[in-house]
Amino acid sequence: RIVFLNGSFLPIEEARVPFMDRGFLFGDGVYEGIGVLDGRLVDNEAHLERLERSLAEVRIPNPYSPAEWTALEEEIVRRNGMTEGFIYFQVTRGVAERDFFFPEDAKPTVAMFTQAKTIADAPAARTGIAVVTVPDLRWARRDVKSINLLAQVLAKQAAKEAGAQEAWMVEDGYVTEGGSSSAFIVTTGGSIVVRPLSQAILPGITRKSLLRLSQEDGIPLEERRFTVEEAHGAAEAFLTSASNFVLPVVSIDGRPVGEGKPGPITRRLRELYLQMARAPASL
Numbered sequence: 001r002i003v004f005l006n007g008s009f010l011p012i013e014e015a016r017v018p019f020m021d022r023g024f025l026f027g028d029g030v031y032e033g034i035g036v037l038d039g040r041l042v043d044n045e046a047h048l049e050r051l052e053r054s055l056a057e058v059r060i061p062n063p064y065s066p067a068e069w070t071a072l073e074e075e076i077v078r079r080n081g082m083t084e085g086f087i088y089f090q091v092t093r094g095v096a097e098r099d100f101f102f103p104e105d106a107k108p109t110v111a112m113f114t115q116a117k118t119i120a121d122a123p124a125a126r127t128g129i130a131v132v133t134v135p136d137l138r139w140a141r142r143d144v145k146s147i148n149l150l151a152q153v154l155a156k157q158a159a160k161e162a163g164a165q166e167a168w169m170v171e172d173g174y175v176t177e178g179g180s181s182s183a184f185i186v187t188t189g190g191s192i193v194v195r196p197l198s199q200a201i202l203p204g205i206t207r208k209s210l211l212r213l214s215q216e217d218g219i220p221l222e223e224r225r226f227t228v229e230e231a232h233g234a235a236e237a238f239l240t241s242a243s244n245f246v247l248p249v250v251s252i253d254g255r256p257v258g259e260g261k262p263g264p265i266t267r268r269l270r271e272l273y274l275q276m277a278r279a280p281a282s283l
């Protein structure tokens with residue numbers, strides 16, 4: 001596997017980050033994850049805009065322009081011969097003697113790798129997945145895609161140990177989002193419900209595209225918070241993320257959602273998203 005580190009493409013076994021990297025010591029960095037389908041980057045421009053914003057919020061200079069980032073992404077996909085999967089990249093504040101204050105002369109560390117993965121024909125898309133709810137223990141700036149993922153590691157591990165595939169995090173009785181996905185329900189009246197953007201959640205790029213597609217398709221949308229109780233009584237539920245697109249949620253906390261199988265609105269939305277991801281960007 002070929003990865004990218006600080007200006008060079010090299011075999012993953014040779015890629016080394018210094019011990020004093022602030023990503024390692026402080027989690028002082030941000031990241032992005034982008035889906036690849038048919039060898040194409042999905043929603044790439046929006047991911048690069050979010051990266052720009054995350055970096056600005058934590059005051060790390062963006063080492064590359066969108067065109068340069070795109071060239072690196074395309075190159076790593078090409079070098080790994082990947083047609084379907086996920087591109088991960090992160091930018092940390094760089095290497096410096098351990099001290100909380102920003103180092104004066106550190107250069108950001110840039111690391112990028114790919115993970116081949118079946119997304120379009122993923123078995124989970126046919127069966128749906130189980131989620132469990134857990135307390136949201138994260139910091140107060142969840143709109144920044146920080147590499148500090150300890151709360152999500154614990155949340156998702158708890159989900160796994162409960163036999164589920166994702167954790168839906170809960171604050172003040174309301175679902176914020178998934179451990180690594182945006183959370184949606186569909187009401188018995190057929191409306192999509194999703195939490196509005198704020199500092200409490202990550203502005204999901206798949207969420208954004210999905211909302212546009214659902215509006216174009218005439219599906220009613222309620223952009224508001226929803227409680228765990230409402231999710232338990234929903235007609236359908238699903239999640240979105242760059243690495244899964246749209247995935248049906250068929251059980252929440254061990255209770256079946258609706259009929260306990262992927263519902264018609266979720267299946268329709270997944271189809272619309274796949275069409276969009278496959279179509280040439282100019283269409």
Ligand code: PLP
Pocket residue numbers: 033177178179180181182202203204205206207240241242243
């Ligand atoms: N929410 C969180 C906390 C995430 O980590 C992610 C993706 O990793 C998402 C939502 C989904 O965002 P996107 O659709 O941009 O992948």
